Amino acid sequence: MNKILKTIKYFLFLLFIVTTLFAKITEIDIISFNDFHGNVAEDTREKGKNIGMAKMVGYINAARELNPNTIVVSGGDNYQGTAISNLTFGAPVSQMMKAMRLTVSAVGNHEFDWGSDRIEKWAEDGDFEYIAANIYDKTTDKPVTWAKPYKIVEVDGVKVGMIGLATEQTKFQTKAEFIQNIEFKPVEEAAAYWVNFLKNGEAPEGKPDVIVAITHIPSDQNDDKTVLGEELDRLTRVEGIDAIVTGHSHRTVAGTMNGKPVVQAYQYGRALGTLHIVVEDGKILEITPTVNMVSNNKSDIIPDEEMVKILAAQSEEMSDILDEKLGVLSEDLTHSREGSLTELGYWATDVMRKYTNAQIGLTNGGGLRRTLYKGDITMGDLYEIMPFDNQVVVVKVTGAHLKQLIDHGIGADYMTDGQFAGLKVVYDPTKEYEHRIVNISLENGMPIDDDEIYTVATNDFIVGGGDRYDFKNAVETNDLFVPIRDVLVEDIKANNGITIPDISEVLISMEADTKAIQTLEESKSSVEENRAPTVYIVKKGDNLSKIAEKNSTTVNNIIKINNFKNPNIIQIGEQILIPAM
Numbered sequence: 001m002n003k004i005l006k007t008i009k010y011f012l013f014l015l016f017i018v019t020t021l022f023a024k025i026t027e028i029d030i031i032s033f034n035d036f037h038g039n040v041a042e043d044t045r046e047k048g049k050n051i052g053m054a055k056m057v058g059y060i061n062a063a064r065e066l067n068p069n070t071i072v073v074s075g076g077d078n079y080q081g082t083a084i085s086n087l088t089f090g091a092p093v094s095q096m097m098k099a100m101r102l103t104v105s106a107v108g109n110h111e112f113d114w115g116s117d118r119i120e121k122w123a124e125d126g127d128f129e130y131i132a133a134n135i136y137d138k139t140t141d142k143p144v145t146w147a148k149p150y151k152i153v154e155v156d157g158v159k160v161g162m163i164g165l166a167t168e169q170t171k172f173q174t175k176a177e178f179i180q181n182i183e184f185k186p187v188e189e190a191a192a193y194w195v196n197f198l199k200n201g202e203a204p205e206g207k208p209d210v211i212v213a214i215t216h217i218p219s220d221q222n223d224d225k226t227v228l229g230e231e232l233d234r235l236t237r238v239e240g241i242d243a244i245v246t247g248h249s250h251r252t253v254a255g256t257m258n259g260k261p262v263v264q265a266y267q268y269g270r271a272l273g274t275l276h277i278v279v280e281d282g283k284i285l286e287i288t289p290t291v292n293m294v295s296n297n298k299s300d301i302i303p304d305e306e307m308v309k310i311l312a313a314q315s316e317e318m319s320d321i322l323d324e325k326l327g328v329l330s331e332d333l334t335h336s337r338e339g340s341l342t343e344l345g346y347w348a349t350d351v352m353r354k355y356t357n358a359q360i361g362l363t364n365g366g367g368l369r370r371t372l373y374k375g376d377i378t379m380g381d382l383y384e385i386m387p388f389d390n391q392v393v394v395v396k397v398t399g400a401h402l403k404q405l406i407d408h409g410i411g412a413d414y415m416t417d418g419q420f421a422g423l424k425v426v427y428d429p430t431k432e433y434e435h436r437i438v439n440i441s442l443e444n445g446m447p448i449d450d451d452e453i454y455t456v457a458t459n460d461f462i463v464g465g466g467d468r469y470d471f472k473n474a475v476e477t478n479d480l481f482v483p484i485r486d487v488l489v490e491d492i493k494a495n496n497g498i499t500i501p502d503i504s505e506v507l508i509s510m511e512a513d514t515k516a517i518q519t520l521e522e523s524k525s526s527v528e529e530n531r532a533p534t535v536y537i538v539k540k541g542d543n544l545s546k547i548a549e550k551n552s553t554t555v556n557n558i559i560k561i562n563n564f565k566n567p568n569i570i571q572i573g574e575q576i577l578i579p580a581m
Contacts, residue, residue, distance in 0.1 A: 073162065160277075210277055252291050365417045
């Protein structure tokens with residue numbers, strides 16, 4: 001008996017050695033980008049960050065040479081955003097997709113900017129597939145026919161399943177007319193259904209070893225590396241999903257939520273995400289999310305020569321439009337999608353109201369995409385700062401309704417702050433969202449009367465419910481069917497440029513005063529009242545170093561008594577505490 005047991009143990013030991021020696025380990029890289037928004041041309045300015053399509057293709061194809069087990073995916077919002085892409089309905093972007101051998105893309109909200117009719121053609125031209133498990137046709141109550149719920153690819157014997165998901169925010173961040181027959185189901189419900197479908201081996205391609213969600217769902221990550229996102233939180237709780245690619249929020253994310261690796265690669269191709277997946281004999285050993293900010297080293301990236309030729313030919317063909325000089329700008333006309341009221345936002349809405357003889361101009365902050373840089377202003381620039389073909393609409397609203405509309409655009413966590421002109425607003429950011437306005441008046445100081453009727457120049461996107469703006473109770477609505485971009489172009493030409501507006505007293509936060517009170521109470525300092533901190537209003541050209549020098553203090557002292565989210569980002573008109581010396 002002992003001899004038999006020894007023999008069995010010996011053979012088991014040999015089996016262990018053989019299994020260990022011959023176990024197959026496969027390393028797969030899923031490279032992702034998101035929110036490319038048609039940025040096919042490299043930004044060659046000194047501090048330009050966009051690497052462009054030629055270097056995107058060059059970088060990704062070089063990465064594939066290092067690891068042939070590479071899958072390339074997109075988190076959506078691929079086409080809309082620049083003149084060369086908009087005017088060709090994305091032709092060069094599709095050529096880029098094909099050259100980098102894109103496998104799948106999620107469906108972003110901006111995929112619908114020209115309706116859904118072009119989505120299938122984009123996939124065909126770019127030789128990839130759109131995947132979307134939660135987009136349903138209301139007329140059939142089935143998934144839309146122009147996108148598949150999932151895609152399975154086999155990489156060196158490992159089957160990788162990818163489930164596509166669109167953000168539920170698409171239903172209010174796209175023109176209503178383009179999605180009226182489409183339903184966006186909860187991401188966790190759609191994901192759970194298709195995970196079970198794949199896990200049960202019901203797919204004709206077989207049962208996948210790895211399941212990754214390729215999504216246009218927003219995510220964020222704070223300073224302590226915690227990954228954030230309400231919609232994402234629901235998705236990460238679905239059993240069977242191994243990792244998630246996100247997008248939409250234009251953030252850099254590489255971490256985990258509820259134990260699931262999550263990645264997002266910023267915007268415009270400036271970064272590339274990677275999910276590095278290690279599989280042993282069909283079992284996942286690890287998945288590591290990382291983001292490479294490729295824009296920091298773009299001069300080292302070798303561009304793909306064929307893409308260089310394609311872009312050059314396309315640019316030459318459209319040069320009469322793209323390079324048309326409209327005027328001159330002496331300084332940057334700033335716009336930040338993370339800030340509040342901006343110079344660009346004020347200028348655009350001021351032009352809109354003057355064009356229509358309205359009292360107030362109002363637009364959604366996300367409709368403006370970037371700062372307009374100093375120097376010659378070209379038609380290409382105008383397409384980049386306002387890529388959407390939104391039209392001017394004039395509405396009449398009561399004062400009470402006007403206050404609600406402005407309040408709606410202050411400090412929302414799901415969109416860029418609203419932009420306006422013709423008003424002076426004081427608000428308290430510590431109050432509940434949509435209840436933050438403390439004082440509101442016309443620019444001449446006349447208080448807004450709840451019962452008076454006011455005329456507002458705005459756009460058809462938000463009048464139709466975009467970004468959750470509510471115009472249902474408007475007294476009168478008049479769509480002029482005039483593109484806002486055309487109105488801005490006309491104004492620049494008439495004035496041979498743009499005069500930088502002073503917005504320091506248009507939107508004023510009470511936060512600094514509140515912080516001062518809290519600081520004094522909490523410190524219980526013996527400092528006399530006449531030595532309490534003073535308040536400084538940020539002006540154009542200011543940074544903390546300049547402000548500290550002006551007020552005979554140090555940057556560290558200013559940071560200590562101000563609750564900055566990011567001390568490197570301060571806005572014109574922001575109120576900052578200056579410590580007593």
